[in-house]
Amino acid sequence: MNPTEPTKRPTDAAHLDDEPPSLPTELLNLPWIDGHNHAHTLSWDDRERYALSGCEGMVMVASGYHWTPYKPVEADDVRYLWDDAVNRRAAIEQNHFFTPRLGLGIHTGVRIENPDELLDAMDDYCALDEVVAVGETGVTPSQHAESWEVDEQRAVVQAQMEIADDHGLPVILHTPNRSGGSGGRSYRPRLGIPGYEKNTTLGQRPVITGENPALESVKIDVEAARDAGLDETRVVASHADQNNTDYLMRETDCYLSFTIGHSWLIGVDAADVADAIDEYGPERIMIDTDCANVLRTDPYAIKRAIFELYRYGIEPDAIRRVVLENPREVYGFSG
Numbered sequence: 290m291n292p293t294e295p296t297k298r299p300t301d302a303a304h305l306d307d308e309p310p311s312l313p314t315e316l317l318n319l320p321w322i323d324g325h326n327h328a329h330t331l332s333w334d335d336r337e338r339y340a341l342s343g344c345e346g347m348v349m350v351a352s353g354y355h356w357t358p359y360k361p362v363e364a365d366d367v368r369y370l371w372d373d374a375v376n377r378r379a380a381i382e383q384n385h386f387f388t389p390r391l392g393l394g395i396h397t398g399v400r401i402e403n404p405d406e407l408l409d410a411m412d413d414y415c416a417l418d419e420v421v422a423v424g425e426t427g428v429t430p431s432q433h434a435e436s437w438e439v440d441e442q443r444a445v446v447q448a449q450m451e452i453a454d455d456h457g458l459p460v461i462l463h464t465p466n467r468s469g470g471s472g473g474r475s476y477r478p479r480l481g482i483p484g485y486e487k488n489t490t491l492g493q494r495p496v497i498t499g500e501n502p503a504l505e506s507v508k509i510d511v512e513a514a515r516d517a518g519l520d521e522t523r524v525v526a527s528h529a530d531q532n533n534t535d536y537l538m539r540e541t542d543c544y545l546s547f548t549i550g551h552s553w554l555i556g557v558d559a560a561d562v563a564d565a566i567d568e569y570g571p572e573r574i575m576i577d578t579d580c581a582n583v584l585r586t587d588p589y590a591i592k593r594a595i596f597e598l599y600r601y602g603i604e605p606d607a608i609r610r611v612v613l614e615n616p617r618e619v620y621g622f623s624g
């Protein structure tokens with residue numbers, strides 16, 4: 290006990306160890322990259338939150354059916370999403386100083402009427418310097434509004450992988466999740482999921498059935514990558530979870546990106562990332578936020594995870610690898 294303690298009676302502070310634990314203060318200023326978000330759909334203030342919390346770069350993904358108003362969805366609707374992102378990227382960079390890059394793709398969460406038109410156009414988009422990834426895409430067990438047969442989905446996914454391979458780009462997969470975040474309870478029918486803007490009554494019956502459709506989808510994607518000749522180190526399985534981590538780590542060379550910007554929805558958080566690092570090391574692991582305006586999401590999620598990973602026992606070098614070095618390398622951000 291400190292004999293000069295001025296407090297009237299002993300406080301917690303009087304019982305501290307002589308040697309307090311040393312804290313890695315470098316984490317306060319560790320830059321980070323978000324390899325999968327939809328920040329171009331967020332508010333200006335949300336993008337500023339990325340900058341305020343040390344974001345160095347991000348891959349803004351334009352592909353999702355959430356933003357195409359008409360159902361069924363036509364190729365031109367998706368093309369508009371690509372053009373919107375291309376149109377606004379430089380202004381976003383000038384406003385917020387981090388480096389925004391683009392991922393453009395054909396999402397299979399809804400059937401697209403004439404996907405060949407998009408595939409024909411995609412080559413020219415991939416030649417743009419700011420396009421650093423194809424995606425998000427990947428076979429999905431069930432669609433919104435209109436089903437898409439597995440073989441047709443797979444063909445569209447593989448065709449995108451072939452284009453990515455031609456351009457030396459990685460492909461971002463939106464691997465379907467199995468973990469849930471709402472404690473097992475379901476919500477009133479017709480009200481949908483609070484925090485997720487979509488008409489859930491338009492959900493279609495699954496086109497992949499069986500024990501584990503989510504894992505089955507990822508396996509089809511990996512086969513498609515092999516058939517496309519795309520190196521597995523160029524495949525990033527975003528929304529990794531406990532259901533697919535072992536398969537992806539043990540049987541493929543793909544990267545895993547844990548989505549932690551909406552843990553309330555998919556039940557994945559920094560603890561899952563820490564478990565994966567403990568088990569497999571940090572070499573093929575990343576974190577992304579998937580922040581989007583249609584979801585309750587947290588632009589501070591990666592900054593929070595940096596501290597959370599340390600608290601869970603992960604060393605600063607491994608944290609740096611996961612939040613900065615891996616995404617720098619995979620997406621070609623210059624350090």
Ligand SMILES: [Zn+2]
Nearest residue numbers: 326350425579
């Ligand atoms: Zn996304």
